[in-house]
Amino acid sequence: MNAVLKPAVPEKSSEQAFFENQKLPPEKRGVTFEALFYKQLHNVTARIHDTENLEQIMLEASQDVCRLLNADRLTLYAVNEDRTSIVSKVKTGLNSSRDLKLPVSPQSLAGYAAFSRKLLNLADVYDDDALKQIHPSLTFLKEVDKRSGYRTRQMLVAPILDGDTLHGVLQIINNKSDQPFGTLEVEGVAQLCKTLATAIRQRVQKANEVARRKALAVVLEQAVVLAKSQGRDAEVAAAAWLLWWWQRWACQSD
Numbered sequence: 001m002n003a004v005l006k007p008a009v010p011e012k013s014s015e016q017a018f019f020e021n022q023k024l025p026p027e028k029r030g031v032t033f034e035a036l037f038y039k040q041l042h043n044v045t046a047r048i049h050d051t052e053n054l055e056q057i058m059l060e061a062s063q064d065v066c067r068l069l070n071a072d073r074l075t076l077y078a079v080n081e082d083r084t085s086i087v088s089k090v091k092t093g094l095n096s097s098r099d100l101k102l103p104v105s106p107q108s109l110a111g112y113a114a115f116s117r118k119l120l121n122l123a124d125v126y127d128d129d130a131l132k133q134i135h136p137s138l139t140f141l142k143e144v145d146k147r148s149g150y151r152t153r154q155m156l157v158a159p160i161l162d163g164d165t166l167h168g169v170l171q172i173i174n175n176k177s178d179q180p181f182g183t184l185e186v187e188g189v190a191q192l193c194k195t196l197a198t199a200i201r202q203r204v205q206k207a208n209e210v211a212r213r214k215a216l217a218v219v220l221e222q223a224v225v226l227a228k229s230q231g232r233d234a235e236v237a238a239a240a241w242l243l244w245w246w247q248r249w250a251c252q253s254d
Contacts, residue, residue, distance in 0.1 A: 014039055022070050026182055037184050040068050045195040053203055054078055054168075057196070058089065065172075065192060069156070069185045072174035077102070077110055078200070079166050086114050086169050106135040109157050110169045117166070119158040119190065123180040126153075156181045158189050162197035170196060 018036035021029045044064045051057045054076065062074055077086035080101075088100045104114040112135060113120055122130070125140040132138065145152055156172040170193055175181050181189075 019067070023177075025177075034184060037068075037188065041188050041191060044068050045192065048192075048195050048199050051199070054200065055089070057199070069172055069181070069188060070176045071156075071172045071181075072176055074173060075100075075110070075171040076196075077114070077169040077171070079104070079114065079168055083166070086110060104166075106137045107139060109138070109140060109155060110171050112138055113157040113159045113169045113171075114166055117159050117161060119186065120155070121181055121186055122155045122157075124153055125155050153178070154180055156185060156189050158193050160193045160196045160200065162201050165197075165201075167197050167200040 014036055018033070018040050021033045021036065044061065047061050047064055048057055051060055058076055062076070066072065066074055075088050077088045079086050083104070085101050085103050087102075089098075102108050102111045104111055106112045106115050109120060109122070109125065112118075116135075120134070124130070126142065128139070131140065140152070152173055154173075154175045158170050159166060160168040160170055170189060172181070172185075172189060175185075
């Protein structure tokens with residue numbers, strides 16, 4: 001009698017298993033869920049490091065971050081040049097946006113995270129009593145929800161710090177399970193903020209270096225023009241050679 005072979009059932013990928021388990025209550029997710037979470041976190045941090053600037057992080061990595069944390073949306077703020085405010089791009093249409101600027105102060109949730117350098121994990125941002133226990137001036141701007149028709153509930157807000165240097169704030173909005181964000185999500189946000197701090201610092205350094213190269217190239221070009229106008233052939237040749245060398249080195253360094 002021939003044995004009947006059952007068709008092999010393909011194994012689930014770790015990503016598929018993670019997102020299926022993520023839908024379950026925390027107590028039913030199983031012992032492997034934490035390992036799956038950190039594997040997905042590693043993938044997201046690698047994606048962030050592959051981006052070129054903050055705008056690209058928002059466009060290409062924000063969906064991955066939200067999926068990892070089971071969140072509905074996020075906002076990424078960057079500190080401005082005088083370090084008194086944090087700024088984020090807010091979409092106002094399909095191809096349009098505006099800057100949302102908040103002072104670094106305890107009057108808003110993101111502003112408080114920047115001001116205090118502390119993470120906030122809020123079960124309901126409309127709970128004024130809970131907010132006042134954190135700081136007497138702390139409020140949630142309900143007018144934003146009223147204008148959009150969106151109801152903000154849970155929120156994770158964390159400063160993006162590189163040592164003592166504040167680079168911005170990461171704000172995670174609404175747990176799709178409609179419950180407070182758990183310990184894993186808090187740890188994930190803390191790790192993401194470290195990654196973002198490193199990524200932002202590297203991109204700022206690169207932008208400053210590019211600006212410095214362009215400024216020096218302009219100076220060298222002006223030196224060539226000035227030497228030519230004064231008939232100083234030796235200086236023209238020297239400045240032209242320096243300009244050629246600098247441009248060649250700058251191109252190779254990019």
